Amino acid sequence: MRTLPGFRDFFPEDCARRNYITGTWRRVARTFGFSEYDGPTLESLDLYRKKNSGGEILGQLFSFTDKGDREVALRPEMTPTVARMLIAKAREFRKPIRWFSIAPFFRYEKQQKGRLREFLQFNCDLVGDDSPEADAEMLALLIETLRAFGLTSDDIVVRVSDRRVWMDFLAERGVKDEAQAREALAVIDKLEREPREVLEAKLSPFGLTLGGIETFLAEAKPEFFGRLQRNLAARGLEDFCVLDLRIVRGLAYYTGLVFEVFDRRQENRAVAGGGRFDRLLSDLSGGKVNLPAIGFGMGDVVLGDLLGERPDAKSRMDSSVKADLACDVFVVVADEARRAEALGVVQLLRATGRRVDYPLTADKVGRQFKDADASGAPVAIIVGQEWPRLRVKDLKTRMESELAQAALADWAANLQTPAP
RNA sequence: GUGGCCGUAGCUCAAUGGCAGAGCCCCGGAUUGUGAUUCCGGUUGUUGCGGGUUCGAGUCCCGUCGGCCACCCCA
Numbered sequence: 293m294r295t296l297p298g299f300r301d302f303f304p305e306d307c308a309r310r311n312y313i314t315g316t317w318r319r320v321a322r323t324f325g326f327s328e329y330d331g332p333t334l335e336s337l338d339l340y341r342k343k344n345s346g347g348e349i350l351g352q353l354f355s356f357t358d359k360g361d362r363e364v365a366l367r368p369e370m371t372p373t374v375a376r377m378l379i380a381k382a383r384e385f386r387k388p389i390r391w392f393s394i395a396p397f398f399r400y401e402k403q404q405k406g407r408l409r410e411f412l413q414f415n416c417d418l419v420g421d422d423s424p425e426a427d428a429e430m431l432a433l434l435i436e437t438l439r440a441f442g443l444t445s446d447d448i449v450v451r452v453s454d455r456r457v458w459m460d461f462l463a464e465r466g467v468k469d470e471a472q473a474r475e476a477l478a479v480i481d482k483l484e485r486e487p488r489e490v491l492e493a494k495l496s497p498f499g500l501t502l503g504g505i506e507t508f509l510a511e512a513k514p515e516f517f518g519r520l521q522r523n524l525a526a527r528g529l530e531d532f533c534v535l536d537l538r539i540v541r542g543l544a545y546y547t548g549l550v551f552e553v554f555d556r557r558q559e560n561r562a563v564a565g566g567g568r569f570d571r572l573l574s575d576l577s578g579g580k581v582n583l584p585a586i587g588f589g590m591g592d593v594v595l596g597d598l599l600g601e602r603p604d605a606k607s608r609m610d611s612s613v614k615a616d617l618a619c620d621v622f623v624v625v626a627d628e629a630r631r632a633e634a635l636g637v638v639q640l641l642r643a644t645g646r647r648v649d650y651p652l653t654a655d656k657v658g659r660q661f662k663d664a665d666a667s668g669a670p671v672a673i674i675v676g677q678e679w680p681r682l683r684v685k686d687l688k689t690r691m692e693s694e695l696a697q698a699a700l701a702d703w704a705a706n707l708q709t710p711a712p
Numbered sequence: 713g714u715g716g717c718c719g720u721a722g723c724u725c726a727a728u729g730g731c732a733g734a735g736c737c738c739c740g741g742a743u744u745g746u747g748a749u750u751c752c753g754g755u756u757g758u759u760g761c762g763g764g765u766u767c768g769a770g771u772c773c774c775g776u777c778g779g780c781c782a783c784c785c786c787a
Contacts (some may be wrong), residue, residue, distance in 0.1 A: 297778070351713095352785085397787080402713080404781070413787055418750090442755085541786090561762090562786065591787025626745050661747035676745065687747075 298401075308616035310412070312609055313441075313592050313599075314394050317414040320437045320456045321392040323430075326416060329391050331373040337363040339372045347544070354409070364380055366398035366560025370415040371545070371587065372576075373568070375390040378419060378585075379577040387583075388422030405597065406561040412592040418466035419553035422570055422584035424516060428588050429522035434553065434564060435524075435532045437590065441600070445531035448563065452551045453539035455567075457514045467498050479541040480505065487637065509537055516549070544570045549586065563598060566592035619670025620707065622687075624660045626676030634675035637682070637700065641673075644704040661687075671707075673700075 295301055302310060318328065337355050355365035367373060370393055378389065400409060408579045415438070417429050431450060438448055458480065462473045479494045483505070486494075492502050517535045524530045539551045550567035554560070566588025574582045599605045621641055625634045634650065641648045649667045652659050664672045666689060674683035675697075680697040695703055 349786090398784085401785080403779085406785075409787065481785095484720095543786095564787070589787055596787065624746080657745045658747065663747085665747050672746090674745080683745095685746080690747085692746090 294411070295573055298407075299457055300408065300410065301592040304615065304617060305613060308613040309596065310592065310608065312612040314414075315594065316414065316440050317392075317394055317437060317590070320440045321414075321416060321433070322419060324433045324436075326388065326390040326392040326433075328393060329374070329377065330393050330395055331367075331370070331377060333367060333396065334364050334372060335512045337365045338518075339376065340368065346365040349399070351666065352401050354398040354400050358712060363419060364542055367395075368397055368399045370395065370397070370413065371417075371543075371572070374415070374417055374541050374587075375572055375576050378583065379573060380582045382573075382581045389417070389419040389583075391419070392416045406594040408593055414590040415590075416566075417585055417587035417632050419585040420583045422548075424519045424570075425523060426522050426571065427516075427568065428590065431520065431529055431533065431568070432524060432529055432591070433552065434566070434588055435529050438553065438563070440534075441595070441599055443602065444609040447602050447605070448532070448553055449555060449556055449599070450551050450553050451519065451536035451539050452533050453535070453537045453551065454514060454516055454549050455515075455540065455546055456548050457512065457537060458540065461508060461512075462498075464497060465504075467500075472498065477540045480538070483538050512537060525539065539567060543567075545572045545575075547571055551588070553590075555601075559601075560594050560598055564588055565592045568635045578632060588627065600605075614668065618647070618670075618673075619649045620646040620666035620669060621646060621648050622660075622667050622672045622673045623702075624657065624672050624685075625654075625678075626660075626674050627679075628658050628681075630675050630677070633679050633697075637673060637675055637697075640700055642706050644701065644707075646707065648703055 300306070305655050323534070337353070340350060340353060343566075349368050354367045355363065360362050371506050374391065394412060395415070396410055397413050401407060403409060412505075412577040416430065416433055418426050431452070435450065458477060459473060462476055465474055466472050476495075476498045479491065479498075480665070483491065488502060495502060495505070501651050514535070514537075521530050521533065524533060539550055539552050541552070546594070547570045548568035551565065552562045553564040554562055559696055566586070570582070570584035573585060599609050622642070625631055625635055631654075638650050647669075649663075649669065651663065658665040661672070670687055672685045672687055674685060674692075678684075678694075682695045682697055683692050684695050684701065684703070685692045
């Protein structure tokens with residue numbers, strides 16, 4: 293009895309880790325004025341077959357026929373869903389639209405490090421503005437999100453490219469047909485991975501040479517990148533980005549800027565990726581809605597691995613996990629005859645919003661302190677013979693003081709608890 | 713989907729073809745109102761699963777499932 297391959301159980305500690313990641317995503321997106329939205333987990337298979345996704349995603353769909361004979365698929369990405377939502381109500385929202393979502397996705401592929409069949413993804417989209425400043429704003433959001441986890445420009449890098457640069461390059465060399473250009477881009481996408489001879493062979497049908505492309509890669513100084521860097525420099529974020537025209541990305545709908553985030557040591561897969569899709573909404577709506585858009589996705593799997601590997605980021609995550617799992621107060625029932633009073637104390641503390649644990653049945657005081665320690669509570673309230681006075685024990689310093697029962701509500705209101 | 717390596721207690725691992733073990737974790741105890749560390753005791757196994765070879769298989773062979781890595785691609 294175990295989970296299906298690529299699917300996960302979330303024990304409390306795993307859940308706390310997930311809460312840390314999703315909570316950080318949500319917090320940063322909100323600081324950029326983004327609103328949260330969501331869509332259905334299950335979609336019509338047609339949504340992905342309309343060849344807007346393309347690439348491998350179609351082959352990785354978790355799809356089946358439902359009891360009503362509909363062909364359906366668990367969503368493998370958010371962009372088609374958000375595109376449909378935007379098309380449905382495009383006129384209702386003030387532009388540019390700033391939306392984010394945090395949701396589970398499914399892809400049927402062989403699981404390995406950084407790749408599961410169910411994962412969470414943070415999706416951010418900026419719709420209705422095609423300016424380079426909008427591009428920079430999205431990269432800033434991406435970078436700030438990673439910074440919020442304690443990652444620095446020594447840990448990660450955003451490799452930035454632009455498909456328009458390549459389209460111009462190809463057009464100048466006679467590759468003008470769009471389908472052909474797309475095939476050529478697929479070869480360029482493999483520059484890092486395939487041997488030179490194979491690349492040469494694949495490029496020659498387009499009238500291209502590997503040498504020509506390498507020269508272009510080395511010498512090209514596209515104008516867009518300088519503008520992007522100046523915008524990011526004004527925010528102090530310029531160290532996070534490098535121009536890397538080798539990034540092309542597999543999804544078919546990208547039209548301009550494209551980017552992927554990697555750890556500097558290149559030990560993991562891409563942490564996040566995205567780009568500009570200025571024609572997707574128009575294409576999907578048959579021209580009814582014509583809004584440019586840029587977006588990115590960040591998965592929880594590679595990010596989680598990376599956070600565990602970087603000491604600073606890890607200690608940040610660990611302390612959040614600890615705070616998430618801990619109680620605020622442990623009530624010790626030192627005298628079983630005072631259990632009723634102890635329950636009153638528990639009730640009062642909980643009413644103030646404190647997380648409270650206590651022994652459900654009679655237990656030795658020594659055992660109770662052990663449990664108090666394990667509960668993670670920084671402080672214990674001891675209810676016993678001295679009632680209506682209470683003893684307050686700081687579980688770290690082991691110092692005790694006395695508190696009148698009548699003063700308990702005020703004491704609880706002033707209790708400092710670490711932010712989760 | 714293709715290839716390589718791996719699969720023993722909840723976890724980390726040990727056991728020449730010859731009685732399946734250790735550490736950690738967990739639970740209980742060390743004269744009844746105070747939790748570090750310590751000491752004592754206890755539970756935990758269809759050796760992933762199914763066949764085969766052998767007097768005898770955790771160990772060798774075949775299959776299968778699962779995991780890791782690479783390819784493919786990407787969050």
